[in-house]
Amino acid sequence: MEFLTAYLTANNIIFFILAAIILVFGFLSVTTTKILRAATYLFFVLFAIAGLYLLLTYEFIAAVQLSVYAGGIVVLLVFAILLVKNLGEETEKVSCQKKLVSAIAAISGVVISLVTLFGFGFQNNESADELTANVNMETIGHTLMGVEKYQYLLPFEAASVFLLACIIGSVVVATNLKKEDKK
Amino acid sequence: MNVPVEFYLVLSTLLFFIGVYGFIVRKNLIGILMSIELILNAVNINFVVFNRFLFPEKLEGYMYGLFVIIVAAAETAVAIAIIINVYRNMKNIDVDSIKELKN
Numbered sequence: 001m002e003f004l005t006a007y008l009t010a011n012n013i014i015f016f017i018l019a020a021i022i023l024v025f026g027f028l029s030v031t032t033t034k035i036l037r038a039a040t041y042l043f044f045v046l047f048a049i050a051g052l053y054l055l056l057t058y059e060f061i062a063a064v065q066l067s068v069y070a071g072g073i074v075v076l077l078v079f080a081i082l083l084v085k086n087l088g089e090e091t092e093k094v095s096c097q098k099k100l101v102s103a104i105a106a107i108s109g110v111v112i113s114l115v116t117l118f119g120f121g122f123q124n125n126e127s128a129d130e131l132t133a134n135v136n137m138e139t140i141g142h143t144l145m146g147v148e149k150y151q152y153l154l155p156f157e158a159a160s161v162f163l164l165a166c167i168i169g170s171v172v173v174a175t176n177l178k179k180e181d182k183k
Numbered sequence: 184m185n186v187p188v189e190f191y192l193v194l195s196t197l198l199f200f201i202g203v204y205g206f207i208v209r210k211n212l213i214g215i216l217m218s219i220e221l222i223l224n225a226v227n228i229n230f231v232v233f234n235r236f237l238f239p240e241k242l243e244g245y246m247y248g249l250f251v252i253i254v255a256a257a258e259t260a261v262a263i264a265i266i267i268n269v270y271r272n273m274k275n276i277d278v279d280s281i282k283e284l285k286n
Contacts, residue, residue, distance in 0.1 A: 015186045019194045026198055026221055030205025035213055042217050045198075049224050052194075055186070056235045061248055068252050073220065073259045080213055080263045084270045094208055102207035106200040113196045122188050135242065143242045152246050159253045166257035170264035 021048040191232040199225035212276040
């Protein structure tokens, strides 16, 4: 009973709800046979992960998660599904042997990771408990735009060049070049 | 009182291996891409949680998480362009039936 009351704080209850959503919908998203449903379940997972970031008091990364993942990537995926497959069409059935092999691989991975994780013996940082004030936008802006230690202007610029390269690359790949070859 | 750090790590471990399971079991290219998204998100949770619990005054894991999201978005856009091109040429996006590069 003492164990229960120690763990039934508001934070823990919210965490368990979010964890249940993430795991259940994550599992459904990889096992469902209809690909459009899988995309919808993935959307729920990404939403719940944004909730997890809010629980950690990191509002900015939660907003980025929502706008980039839930707003951008899932929409892209749904577009691709609608362009490529007929709506609600079922994918091929997977053989039981393949399922078994993948399940064994995944479960053995989980066991190894959990044994390592609990063998490590994390100690909860008390100063992390006291830090309830969230990171404000000013700090994030200075961290992104500075060139000193623990500041990230170079990765920021590299990311912008990278995104430009990706835009050009995806336009080139998605444009059908075969017609021009035939001319 | 905060949620213990182990809870987050167990959650991200389980999500990671759900993604690995989907990555192996899916035949559809878009399904594989969705499993990769799950894996990337599981890793991202780890970065942010370690930043929050180990070094809350610095933003290293936080920034790493942001850049992972950027790279994931770019990767998805390019992958979808490739998938659409493959579908245009072969009318199929199952990994078993895409064999033209093998020869």
